Amino acid sequence: MLLASIMPPGIEEVAAREVSEVLGLPVFGVSVGKVFFRASTRDIYRANYLLRTSTRVLVVLANTSFGTLRDIRDVASSLDYREFLAPGRSFAVRAERVGEHDFTSVDVAREVGTAVIESYSSLTGVRPTVDLENPDVVLRVIVRGSSLLVGVETSGRSLHRRGYRVYNHPAAINPVIAAAMVYSAGATRTLLDPMCGGATIPIEFVHIRRHYPIALFRRDFAFRRFGIYEPDVDRDVLEELVAGVDMDSPVEAYCIDISWKAIEGARANLASSYTSDAVRLIEGDSTKVSTHPRVNVDAVVSNPPYGYRSHNIRKIEGFYREVLTSLRNSYPGVRAVMVTLSHRQFSKAAEEVGVKVVGSTPVKHGGLLARIFQTIL
Ligand SMILES: C[S@@+](CC[C@H](N)C(=O)[O-])C[C@H]1O[C@@H](n2cnc3c(N)ncnc32)[C@H](O)[C@@H]1O
Numbered sequence: 477m478l479l480a481s482i483m484p485p486g487i488e489e490v491a492a493r494e495v496s497e498v499l500g501l502p503v504f505g506v507s508v509g510k511v512f513f514r515a516s517t518r519d520i521y522r523a524n525y526l527l528r529t530s531t532r533v534l535v536v537l538a539n540t541s542f543g544t545l546r547d548i549r550d551v552a553s554s555l556d557y558r559e560f561l562a563p564g565r566s567f568a569v570r571a572e573r574v575g576e577h578d579f580t581s582v583d584v585a586r587e588v589g590t591a592v593i594e595s596y597s598s599l600t601g602v603r604p605t606v607d608l609e610n611p612d613v614v615l616r617v618i619v620r621g622s623s624l625l626v627g628v629e630t631s632g633r634s635l636h637r638r639g640y641r642v643y644n645h646p647a648a649i650n651p652v653i654a655a656a657m658v659y660s661a662g663a664t665r666t667l668l669d670p671m672c673g674g675a676t677i678p679i680e681f682v683h684i685r686r687h688y689p690i691a692l693f694r695r696d697f698a699f700r701r702f703g704i705y706e707p708d709v710d711r712d713v714l715e716e717l718v719a720g721v722d723m724d725s726p727v728e729a730y731c732i733d734i735s736w737k738a739i740e741g742a743r744a745n746l747a748s749s750y751t752s753d754a755v756r757l758i759e760g761d762s763t764k765v766s767t768h769p770r771v772n773v774d775a776v777v778s779n780p781p782y783g784y785r786s787h788n789i790r791k792i793e794g795f796y797r798e799v800l801t802s803l804r805n806s807y808p809g810v811r812a813v814m815v816t817l818s819h820r821q822f823s824k825a826a827e828e829v830g831v832k833v834v835g836s837t838p839v840k841h842g843g844l845l846a847r848i849f850q851t852i853l
Pocket residue numbers: 645647648649650670671672673674675676677732733734735738760761762763779780781782786
């Protein structure tokens with residue numbers, strides 16, 4: 477079957493690499509916020525347990541172009557939902573729409589919902605129940621310009637909800653973006669996050685290096701309610717992934733933050749994510765990295781304050797200059813990957829202090845357009 481993993485637009489390339497290298501499946505195609513790949517039922521489980529740079533995994537029922545709302549309904553009517561919607565299970569349609577259309581996403585959801593009822597009733601003689609609040613099966617419809625994707629949700633809650641976070645930093649990074657940054661930094665052994673807040677980035681790093689499956693920390697996945705769900709195969713996949721956890725992988729992360737409250741929160745997150753043994757917490761000022769004990773790091777990955785909440789926007793450029801200078805003095809030549817909403821200020825600061833920006837990618841973060849910078853200190 478064809479699967480599509482969904483991610484915040486901007487990290488598709490890293491996400492596609494994760495599909496081929498971690499799942500070992502060839503990528504069939506990439507489009508805005510989506511990576512397509514062919515997979516078996518077993519791979520639905522593996523994809524949900526292993527893909528750290530995707531927010532959801534869909535079984536693709538239709539991936540086509542359309543002209544009118546009526547076309548969308550016709551496509552949805554022609555599909556067979558029986559493998560996923562077992563008798564007695566409820567469903568809901570969730571629609572997303574990007575672009576100019578003479579209909580809304582609510583119209584799309586209504587039309588597809590009607591089409592599902594018609595198709596299912598005519599094939600089974602049973603009318604499926606709609607439950608908008610707490611459905612067993614969710615059909616996701618993504619309309620972007622003239623392209624239409626109809627898929628069945630296999631993940632349930634977004635995969636960025638890892639299940640290990642017990643302390644929510646007020647400016648916490650989406651773990652999916654954190655993981656994409658970690659992959660792109662290419663750190664193999666040691667990583668430094670000099671403004672680590674609740675430690676999301678160090679935790680993602682350790683989980684990636686040790687191959688912790690996401691299912692170690694959350695149990696709820698929508699595919700467990702499918703008609704074609706096979707509990708024995710699921711158990712087998714989980715056993716295989718747990719056996720593949722590599723606690724001997726040499727991995728070490730350093731997590732610096734100026735706020736004791738963040739450090740205490742990070743400590744709680746490390747404990748709940750089984751990473752306390754691999755991450756060292758340092759309460760300190762990253763504009764003065766040279767005053768901390770010197771460590772060897774393969775890469776620096778961080779999301780510094782953007783200036784909107786915790787720092788004054790007018791002062792943020794000066795702050796970036798100080799942090800970058802301090803990091804460059806201690807770790808010259810090391811790759812640093814940073815994400816910020818204040819990208820103009822970051823670019824200017826990097827240029828002024830001689831930190832080389834070797835690439836930058838826009839990425840949607842919490843509804844806002846941030847930018848991931850690849851730099852050499
Ligand atoms: C955007 S938050 C990081 C959030 C983190 N990635 C997470 O997921 O929880 C930025 C962090 O930078 C810290 N910070 C601000 N100025 C700092 C400085 N001079 N040295 C070290 N940390 C600093 C703040 O306390 C805040 O926790």
